[in-house]
Amino acid sequence: MKEKIAITRMKGEEKSTADDWVASEGPLTITLNRQEIVTFLCTPGHLEDLAVGYLLGEGLVKSVSLIEEIHFFKTEGILAVQVKSVNKVAMKTLGKRYLTTGCGSGSSFYHLMDEHMIDTVPARSKAQLRDLQAAMKMLQNNSPLFACTGGVHACALFSGEDMLVLREDIGRHNAADKVLGWFYRQNLAPEQTCFLTTGRISSEILLKVAKAAIPILVSRSAPTSLAVDIARRINLTLVGFLRGKRANVYAGEERIFA
């Protein structure tokens, strides 16, 4: 997941050579029932989770129980997923999913995305701010690839104080897909879980988490306007800028207790 390379370090007028670590990046192509779907540029590791998270998140496969086989052809860089049936509607609109008639306000956009694909998240789960703070600390203290390279994002799934899974990747979306793929394959109930990320929350990340019916999404960074808008419509709790004892709650505030 990382490579050691020789670099030149500069500090003011000093130049020296040193060994340094950089995060690995490589292409991975996903096929679904032998049809090419997407090529990621991603960090190696947990590629099956990445594929499952992506395929279910995009709605191309409706349930993890439909997956019959996953095979990684390492030499070819192809991860082949075989399923009982694909979601034909989603396959048809693949690559055209975001087409909309309402730019700016984005109304048509999330009508398409949420009313057809995303249910309102049930309100019953709750979280304490101090648990989220502890979780964010744990996320940051358990990201070895970031500690070593400074060049990746980390995502994790928590249940209360317990970290269920943590994944790092050079791409924000890939790290999210790796966590969500793991989650889908475990057949866990989403109600008591909470999704943490080091990265910014765009509508795409938010929709991935919403698709998994995870009720609480927490970042140490900022959300976008569209992410906030969708979160409010589907009643997903969105917390941003969780740093030290501070946090901004952008949506679903009733789930967060001081």
Add this chain to the structure above:
Amino acid sequence: MKEKIAITRMKGEEKSTADDWVASEGPLTITLNRQEIVTFLCTPGHLEDLAVGYLLGEGLVKSVSLIEEIHFFKTEGILAVQVKSVNKVAMKTLGKRYLTTGCGSGSSFYHLMDEHMIDTVPARSKAQLRDLQAAMKMLQNNSPLFACTGGVHACALFSGEDMLVLREDIGRHNAADKVLGWFYRQNLAPEQTCFLTTGRISSEILLKVAKAAIPILVSRSAPTSLAVDIARRINLTLVGFLRGKRANVYAGEERIFA
């Protein structure tokens, strides 16, 4: 480019309501000679530059001189680009561009990407570390959307100490495309320019800059292994972790003077 929303601020056990700014995100679909090419989720503003940067960066249009008309259909969220001719080879492989037979080392991948699309960057330009430091400071001090929302990346093009253009976007790639689109439309010579970004350097960002024959790429963040690998092969100078007086030079070290 930003929206004011009411949020709940938490600080330890205190809860209060406040107004806060978030960066705008909306979908934008690019069509090329009436064919749908891609839909971005991006920050509004400089959308023509975004389209030009993307289309030339992906090689779908070979030269900015081929562009006949760009029209933004605001209600539909569609930016329609009309060109004299498209690059048929690139159009054919659109969406399959990254397919490769060599995952991990990525050798086939950048054979495809660089030998066919990217020339070796000429060696003659040079930069002083102190100019790059001043440029990074200027980039950070002139990012109003980041200052206000904390939720965007900024890219800029410099010539020596002069900032030619700066663009912000919720997406790292979009910010790069907006700067490069501006660059292509100005018909500037790339030799003495230097591309700065606040974001991580993946192979995609590096290839966009290389395509424009800009010889020096500087980030305050980390590069990936593949970005370093490609930079070394095509002789593009890659500087990362430029923070204060320190910097790491990953490739093309002969262009950087203390």
